[in-house]
Amino acid sequence: MVERRPLLQAAAHLVLILGVLIVAFPVWLAIVASTHPQEAFQTGLIPVWPGSHAVENYSAMLGQGLSNLGAPPLGGMLWNSLVMALVIACGKIAISITSAFAIVYFRFRFRMLAFWCIFITLMLPVEVRILPTFKVAADLRMLNSYAGLTIPLIASATATFLFRQVFLTIPDELMEAARIDGAGPMRFFTDILIPLSRTNIAALFVILFIYGWNQYLWPLLITTDEGYYTIVAGIKRMAEAVDAIPVWNYVMAAAVLAMLPPVAVVILMQRVFVKGLIETEK
Amino acid sequence: MKRAVFRNRLLPWVLLAPQLAVTFVFFLWPAAQAGWQSFLREDAFGLKTTFVGLANYSRLLDDGEYLNAVGVTAVFSVSVAVLGMSVALLLALAVDRMVTTARGYTTLLVWPYAVAPAIAGLLWWFIFNPTIGLMPHVLGLMGIDWDHSLNGNQAMILVVIAAAWKQISYNFLFFVAGLQSIPASLREAAAIDGAGPFRRFLTITFPLLAPTSFFLLVVNTVYALFDTFPVIDATTEGGPAQATNILVYKVYVDGFLGLNLGSSAAQSVVLMAVVVALTVVQFRYVERRVEY
Numbered sequence: 001m002v003e004r005r006p007l008l009q010a011a012a013h014l015v016l017i018l019g020v021l022i023v024a025f026p027v028w029l030a031i032v033a034s035t036h037p038q039e040a041f042q043t044g045l046i047p048v049w050p051g052s053h054a055v056e057n058y059s060a061m062l063g064q065g066l067s068n069l070g071a072p073p074l075g076g077m078l079w080n081s082l083v084m085a086l087v088i089a090c091g092k093i094a095i096s097i098t099s100a101f102a103i104v105y106f107r108f109r110f111r112m113l114a115f116w117c118i119f120i121t122l123m124l125p126v127e128v129r130i131l132p133t134f135k136v137a138a139d140l141r142m143l144n145s146y147a148g149l150t151i152p153l154i155a156s157a158t159a160t161f162l163f164r165q166v167f168l169t170i171p172d173e174l175m176e177a178a179r180i181d182g183a184g185p186m187r188f189f190t191d192i193l194i195p196l197s198r199t200n201i202a203a204l205f206v207i208l209f210i211y212g213w214n215q216y217l218w219p220l221l222i223t224t225d226e227g228y229y230t231i232v233a234g235i236k237r238m239a240e241a242v243d244a245i246p247v248w249n250y251v252m253a254a255a256v257l258a259m260l261p262p263v264a265v266v267i268l269m270q271r272v273f274v275k276g277l278i279e280t281e282k
Numbered sequence: 283m284k285r286a287v288f289r290n291r292l293l294p295w296v297l298l299a300p301q302l303a304v305t306f307v308f309f310l311w312p313a314a315q316a317g318w319q320s321f322l323r324e325d326a327f328g329l330k331t332t333f334v335g336l337a338n339y340s341r342l343l344d345d346g347e348y349l350n351a352v353g354v355t356a357v358f359s360v361s362v363a364v365l366g367m368s369v370a371l372l373l374a375l376a377v378d379r380m381v382t383t384a385r386g387y388t389t390l391l392v393w394p395y396a397v398a399p400a401i402a403g404l405l406w407w408f409i410f411n412p413t414i415g416l417m418p419h420v421l422g423l424m425g426i427d428w429d430h431s432l433n434g435n436q437a438m439i440l441v442v443i444a445a446a447w448k449q450i451s452y453n454f455l456f457f458v459a460g461l462q463s464i465p466a467s468l469r470e471a472a473a474i475d476g477a478g479p480f481r482r483f484l485t486i487t488f489p490l491l492a493p494t495s496f497f498l499l500v501v502n503t504v505y506a507l508f509d510t511f512p513v514i515d516a517t518t519e520g521g522p523a524q525a526t527n528i529l530v531y532k533v534y535v536d537g538f539l540g541l542n543l544g545s546s547a548a549q550s551v552v553l554m555a556v557v558v559a560l561t562v563v564q565f566r567y568v569e570r571r572v573e574y
Contacts, residue, residue, distance in 0.1 A: 003473055005479065008379070008479055009379060011376075012375075012376035012377075012379045012380065013376075013383075015372055015373065015376040016373060016376045016377060016380075016387050016391075019369070019372075019373045019376075019391060019450075020387065020390045020391060023390070023391060023394055023447070023450065023451070024390070025409075026402075026405035026406060026408075026409055026447070027394075027397075027405065029405070029408065029409060029416065030405055030408065033408070041414055045414060045416065045419050046408070046411075046414050046415060046416055048416065094300075095300040095301045095304070096301065098297040098298070098300070098301070099297065099298050099301040099302075101297055102293075102294035102295075102297035102298045103294075103298075104284060105284060105287055105288055106287055106288050106290065106293065106294035107287050107289075108291060108294045108295070111294075114298055114302060117302060117305055117306070117310065118301060118302075118305060120305075120309070120310065121305050121309045122561055123554065123557045123558045123561050124309050124310075124313050124554065124557070125508045125509075125557065127508045127509075127511050127530045127533070127534070127553075128508065128530070128533070128550050128553045128554055128557065129309075129312045129313050129316050129550055129554075130533070130534060130537065130538070131316070131533075131537040131538065131543065131546055131547070131550070132311075132312035132313070132315040132316050132319070132547075133308055133309075133312040134538075135312070135315070136307060136308060136311060136312055137308075140307075151304060151308070152304070152308040154304050155301055155304040155305045155308065155309060156301075160301065168284075172284055175284070185288040185290060185293060186293075188288075210395070210396050213398070214396075214397075214398035214399065214400075216398065216399065216400045216511070216512035216515070217511055217512065217515075217534070221538070232398045232400050232401065232512075233400070235400065235401065235404060235516075236400060236404075236515065236516055239404055239407075239516065248408065248414075251404075252408065255401050255404055255405065258398065258401055259396070259397050259398070259401055262396035262397070262398075263393045263396045263397065265396065266392060266393050266395060266396040267389060267393055270388075270389055270392065273392075274388075274392070274455055277395075277452075277455060278455065278456065278459050
């Protein structure tokens with residue numbers, strides 16, 4: 001801060017408080033809606049203050065779900081989302097760190113070609129090539145399976161670049177010293193490179209966990225068996241049912257449960273996450 | 283470039299194999315198929331496929347719905363980027379003045395990053411629900427009749443708000459980082475020369491934030507073009523009367539629901555060209571940012 005300006009300082013506080021309120025407003029309404037009985041939504045206005053049916057609504061959604069409306073219990077969907085997010089996050093980190101290791105620490109023919117193949121994936125988001133990718137997954141019999149939910153999304157140019165960047169800043173002397181001490185490439189990788197990139201792995205894990213948890217289009221296409229629905233994609237099917245019967249209390253309870261894990265990860269690991277986000281995008 | 287390297291020949295390929303396999307099977311091969319498919323046309327029963335050259339592309343140019351989607355996408359992406367970035371910049375400037383409370387405010391502002399776009403859409407859909415929603419009620423008191431299922435402009439406003447809301451925290455974090463990297467001495471010198479806070483913002487802070495702003499503009503455009511599919515699908519589904527039918531949504535509708543494979547593939551190829559262009563812009567700019 002350069003000088004004291006009480007008025008400007010007060011205005012800044014006001015802006016921030018308004019910002020925090022606007023940002024929290026939709027989520028507040030969702031939490032409130034999830035604590036009311038169904039009758040609260042049949043007439044008039046949505047409630048803005050919490051009601052008394054929180055326990056009933058959440059236990060109903062986790063227990064039997066909206067079976068009469070074609071939506072399975074949330075417990076299974078939350079589990080599927082967790083599996084998907086964890087496999088995608090760990091998988092992306094694992095295959096990217098080994099790729100970066102190969103590209104930085106080895107000289108071999110077609111090294112640049114391999115690098116460019118990975119680079120190109122940045123330019124091919126799922127949304128753009130859904131139909132042929134879906135066909136490939138169907139031909140490989142990956143529909144309605146955890147493999148189908150995760151493997152097609154597991155390649156990561158961003159993570160590979162991040163690790164490449166990290167490895168390039170590690171002094172050459174470390175590798176020479178390791179070699180003099182008789183360490184082979186894999187020994188050097190597991191004993192030196194992985195420990196040195198620990199903080200980057202943690203930051204990347206937060207970002208990729210959120211990425212995996214929040215996937216929407218791909219799980220929607222690849223799953224038709226409700227045993228494999230993920231919660232974010234499953235909510236759409238639930239909201240469609242709501243158009244007929246207003247069970248907003250249940251839908252909003254599901255939305256709150258779907259938001260909770262990734263939001264908790266961001267808040268608990270805020271420092272790592274913020275640092276990681278800004279470094280990954282550089 | 284490393285001076286010291288390992289000499290193994292097979293090992294690097296083993297290390298690269300998983301990444302390259304996934305890339306080839308699920309990225310390059312489908313993209314190539316989309317490219318090939320865009321030159322073909324199937325008859326109505328899917329029995330016969332003929333090579334039609336660039337006909338699918340030239341059809342797109344004559345297709346009113348497609349041209350409409352291009353316009354809708356332009357309005358949508360510009361609005362999402364401008365709204366999301368200006369709100370975030372305002373919040374970042376305010377946080378930059380805080381000393382002891384900055385961290386607390388940041389925590390309260392970053393968490394929407396973790397909310398799925400589909401959920402963001404659902405939440406705003408709930409707020410703007412014409413029969414029971416809070417906003418239509420408030421707007422009704424002001425004499426505005428809100429029904430986004432009938433009014434195209436209102437539907438557009440809804441999806442823009444939902445998409446921008448989710449992006450505020452991301453933009454905010456980058457603006458805060460950008461502001462922190464501006465040396466305090468510059469602002470102090472200007473203050474000693476008698477420049478007030480607004481003058482300093484216009485002549486020092488804003489120009490020095492240009493690299494951050496440009497980077498965010500590219501990222502937000504990519505976000506609005508591709509990652510907002512769930513927002514549209516969870517709220518308006520492209521309607522009413524195609525008023526919110528952005529290009530990625532149209533690829534999906536034409537390909538998956540309409541089964542118009544040739545046209546959908548041609549649209550995919552056009553979108554890929556857009557991503558390639560944006561990626562090139564982004565990476566050229568990153569090269570320059572180093573000098574800054």
